[in-house]
Amino acid sequence: MSATILSWSLLTAQGLLGLAMAIAAFRMVCGPRAQDRIVSLDALYVNAMLLLLVFGIRTGSTLYFEAALVISLLGFVATLALAKFVMRGEIIE
Amino acid sequence: MTHAAELPAWAALLTSFLVLLGAGLTLIGAIGLVRLKTFYERMHAPTLGATWGAAGVLLGSIVFFSVLQSRPVLHEVLIAIFVTVTTPVTLTLLARAALYRDRSEGSTQVPPPVGTDGAAKTDIQV
Numbered sequence: 492m493s494a495t496i497l498s499w500s501l502l503t504a505q506g507l508l509g510l511a512m513a514i515a516a517f518r519m520v521c522g523p524r525a526q527d528r529i530v531s532l533d534a535l536y537v538n539a540m541l542l543l544l545v546f547g548i549r550t551g552s553t554l555y556f557e558a559a560l561v562i563s564l565l566g567f568v569a570t571l572a573l574a575k576f577v578m579r580g581e582i583i584e
Numbered sequence: 585m586t587h588a589a590e591l592p593a594w595a596a597l598l599t600s601f602l603v604l605l606g607a608g609l610t611l612i613g614a615i616g617l618v619r620l621k622t623f624y625e626r627m628h629a630p631t632l633g634a635t636w637g638a639a640g641v642l643l644g645s646i647v648f649f650s651v652l653q654s655r656p657v658l659h660e661v662l663i664a665i666f667v668t669v670t671t672p673v674t675l676t677l678l679a680r681a682a683l684y685r686d687r688s689e690g691s692t693q694v695p696p697p698v699g700t701d702g703a704a705k706t707d708i709q710v
Contacts, residue, residue: 500603511613515617518626526681530623530626533630533674537633541607544642548644567666
């Protein structure tokens, strides 16, 4: 019984996170300015990381955790570089 | 889901609750990304996913794997610390960049730069 509840709630959580990713992608495609697109890209990264963690709970393997860690690291660097680019027009001065 | 069958009921229910809480809060933050009007308002919405959204899913993962392997599994704390430290840094930098862009375009929507004496300056400061 409890395993069924867990299975269904994990499925629901995957749906919710997928919907959140879709909404962030929509804002990224039609965001009016560059900074809107960067904020949605950051949200997309975080949502993808959480989706991978839920996949990890669902399959019971810790392999997905490594992927989530890498995504969170790369997302930070990507957003930082893009913000610097919006500020100055170049990344390495 | 064969591995979850040997999980005790309280752990399964707690994991379900935490993961659903995290996913729901992340979705609310994403909806705010679409519904809010200006960029400076929109920037606050996805931080809901970076704080309690991430914390819910990570706590659920910690409970699940700790009970399943009957030993404390704490490597999710790495992601929690990293997300907590990096999100304010990136968003502050992005807000400064957006403010700089709006000021250099002469937008009337943003406040003018303030000098050391507290008086508003008329010219654009970099």
